Each structure stands twice: as structure tokens, then as C-alpha cells.
Amino acid sequence: MQTYRAIVSSDWNECLAPCGPFDYIAFNYPELKPPLNNIFRQYTGSHITLDDAMHQVGGYLPEPIRMSQMDAYLEAAFQMYTGAANLMRWCQSQKILFMINTTGAAGYFQRALYKNLLPPLTVISAYPEPHYPREASDPEQILPLFETTDKSQHTEEVAQKMGVPLNRVIIMGDSAGDGPHFKWGAENGAFLIASMAKPSLQQFCIREGIEPDCFFGHTYRENETMDHSSEMNYDFMGLAAVIADVVASTFIRGKL
Numbered sequence: 001m002q003t004y005r006a007i008v009s010s011d012w013n014e015c016l017a018p019c020g021p022f023d024y025i026a027f028n029y030p031e032l033k034p035p036l037n038n039i040f041r042q043y044t045g046s047h048i049t050l051d052d053a054m055h056q057v058g059g060y061l062p063e064p065i066r067m068s069q070m071d072a073y074l075e076a077a078f079q080m081y082t083g084a085a086n087l088m089r090w091c092q093s094q095k096i097l098f099m100i101n102t103t104g105a106a107g108y109f110q111r112a113l114y115k116n117l118l119p120p121l122t123v124i125s126a127y128p129e130p131h132y133p134r135e136a137s138d139p140e141q142i143l144p145l146f147e148t149t150d151k152s153q154h155t156e157e158v159a160q161k162m163g164v165p166l167n168r169v170i171i172m173g174d175s176a177g178d179g180p181h182f183k184w185g186a187e188n189g190a191f192l193i194a195s196m197a198k199p200s201l202q203q204f205c206i207r208e209g210i211e212p213d214c215f216f217g218h219t220y221r222e223n224e225t226m227d228h229s230s231e232m233n234y235d236f237m238g239l240a241a242v243i244a245d246v247v248a249s250t251f252i253r254g255k256l
Contacts, residue, residue: 002122004097004162006247009125009155009181010172012102015195016236017080018228021104021127022057024065024073032060043103043148044175045200050103050147054127067132070111078117081196081217083236088119090240096247099158101125101151103177106142113137125154148177152184166190170243176200179208186210191246193239194219196231214242 013021022036036057043053091098100109100121107130112118114137121139128144143154159169167189171181175198182205185192194201194212199222205212217234218227 002095004095004164006096006168006170006243007099007155007159007162007164008091008096008170008172008243009099009101009151009158010195011151011174011178011181012100012104014198014226015172015174015178016084016100018231019077019079021102023077024070024105024108025057025061027073027077028065028069029061035060044177044198046148046176046179046204050127050145050177054129064130065105065107067107067111070107070130070132071115074108074111074115074117078112078115080118081236082232082234083238085119087236087239088121090237091243092119094244094247096243097122097158097162097164099123099125099155101145101154101181103127103145103148105129106131106144110135110138110142113139123158125151149180151178151181155181155190156184156188168247170246174198174201176204179204182210182212183208193242196220199224214239216242 010016013019020040022040026033026036039053039056042048043050088098104126106126106128109124109126110132114135123141124139125143125145155169159166169190170193171185171190172193172195173181174196178201182192192212193214193216196217197215197219199220216239218231
């Protein structure tokens, strides 16, 4: 097993990629876009649980999303923020484990990896449905995520397994759905990056007395309209120097 110097544990939707976790459903069933957007806002704002959200989504679907439907969506619409894939590759070159930790669907990432739309990943944490037959391109581990609080549990589990001190864990998130992950990180000396930070995450951090170590990309104000096109102007490779400094300065920061 490869030895890692640090771990980046990052959300996906609207954090690394300008998309939502239900976009593949709306692509195949466009008439469902309004209720899906409403459900997404509710659980990322911590107004309902992920379990409640997925039960609501399931009630709208005539059947689970087939692999052919997921492939059609990915071929037409897959996108990441500028430099995000390069940052993932850079982390791998530096022996830093890049872990996607998201409420998005495992099957989405299985098919994106199969189609070489993503750099190879060792481990992901994702909602287990839909999932598809295993391929050689799958991560070694797909950890099933059922609630947003599972993000911190999975990050800690992977860090312990890899022997990575918690002060060499970098957490990235954008909304209040990442709030429990940020709270756990703040309590354990992790480095917190608010990427494309939404008001819900900012408000969560204020309530909990959390100060993110770094804000990256556009930081949204209350009631500000999302603008994915302007978000693409930020190059995620700008975070490489930040991450490198975290890994190099852990002894100086006195947390080992």
C-alpha cells in the first residue's frame, strides 16, 4: 500500500465541479428539475437530512437511473472547475491522497472514472445509489455515505488507515452540508478550505465559532445568484501552494 503524506478530503458538487448531485436525474427527466433543486437546497442548507432528501428524490423517479442514462449525462455534461483535475493529479504526484467525500452518487463516479473523465482515485466516500457493476477503473474503496455527518467519520477512518496525522488533513467544502465535516476538522486540527463558499457554510461557521483557514474562488453573499461561468475563472491549481505549505509546516504549526 502506498504511503501518503497528507489527505485532501473534498466535497464535489459546487465545490470541485459546477454541478449538483441530482443533475444526472434532471438531464434524463427534465420535468423533475424544479423539485430536485428544492430538495438540494433543503439538505445543503441542513433543513432536512440526506436520508429524507433521497427518499423524496426516489418518490419522483419511475425507476433507478440506468448505466446508459448516467453515461449519456456524463458524455453530454460532465465538467469540473478549471484546474481541479490537475490539482488531483498534482496531489497524487506529491503522495497526497485526494479523496472525494460527497453526497453525490457512487455510480456517477464509477462511470466518470471508467470514461477517464477523472484522474484515478484510491478512495471515495459517496451515496451508494445508484451503483453499477465493478470495473477495474473503480476506486479501491467506495465508502457508503448515508448522511453528511458520515463525511468526517470517513475522513478519520481513512486517515487512521493511511497513518496520516489529522493536522495533515485538508478539508474542502462549500455549503452547510459540509458544516459537520468542518466542525470535526476544526476540533482535530485539520486545515479548512471554503471553496465557492455559500452563505449557508459561512453562517454555520459563525454559529459554531469556526474560522476556515482559506477561502478559495467566489465567496457568495446572501441571496446572490449562482454564477458557474464566473467560477470557471478560478484555477484550482492555485491551491497547490496552499496544500504544500500545510504539509510542510505542520511541525512549525506545533500540532504534531
